[in-house]
Amino acid sequence: MASRVVFRRDGYIVLENAFGDDQLARLRAAAECIVDRFDADAHRTVFSTVDRDTANDDYFLDSAEAVHCFLEEGAVDAQGRLTRPKARAINKIGHALHDLDPAFGAFCRQPLLGRVLRELGHDQPVLVQTMVIFKQPGIGGEVGWHQDATYLDAGPPGVIGAWVALEDADRDNGCLWVAPGGHLGPLRETHEVDWERRCGRLRSLDPSPWPTTEQARALEVPAGTLVLFSDHLPHYSAVNRSDRSRMAFTMHFANRGAAWRDSNWLQRPQLGDFAV
Ligand SMILES: O=C(O)CCC(=O)C(=O)O
């Protein structure tokens, strides 16, 4: 079946073997370099997606147009000290890797991505946000059920998430879970930033419950897989309790010219459009 039809029906598609080992190795090495340069003493910002009413500090808000590292909640003690080596304490890097890091920039410019996005209905795809998510062994935190349109509100055709497995992902190391067809349901929450106070707030829009375990599907995929999903698709990932990391690189695409909400936390006044 054509990928566009499956995407419309299920809210996501899975493309195995989209990227080669050498490409994945380049991205993992580039991420390591960024972490090496990161001064963990200067920036103690923890990224928690369990308490998702976050995005309230300048280090987070400024990361829309920068490359910032965020720590795992479980890696900082009550005194603010790291409880493990820096390289094992990072939760994620975001959110302008594609603009500011040459290795990520080259990866994001490859024609495959533009081609797939056009097939799924974005005629002029622009890449608005990139992240490396580490899911560290033993402590890689849960990313609670959410829909990306809560955080990135764009007019039609909305935002499409593109998630790349940089390592094998399975239930034990915290793979992605999705609710097939769940994108046809309502948007449950919206996150809006009040720019005068530089403060974000999560507000309920619809009381529909999050999917049950029975309704959810674990996307156990090998490294090199590309998952594309709708901004209304409920998805989450569990805590990584294994001794293996589960690194992923995620890209979020809008369509050029679509309305971009002023209260979205992610604004790109300096960097502008990154076309693919
Ligand atoms: O990789 C994960 O754990 C979550 C990713 C996610 O929520 C996203 O890419 O939108």
Ligand SMILES: [Fe+2]
């Ligand atoms: Fe997400």
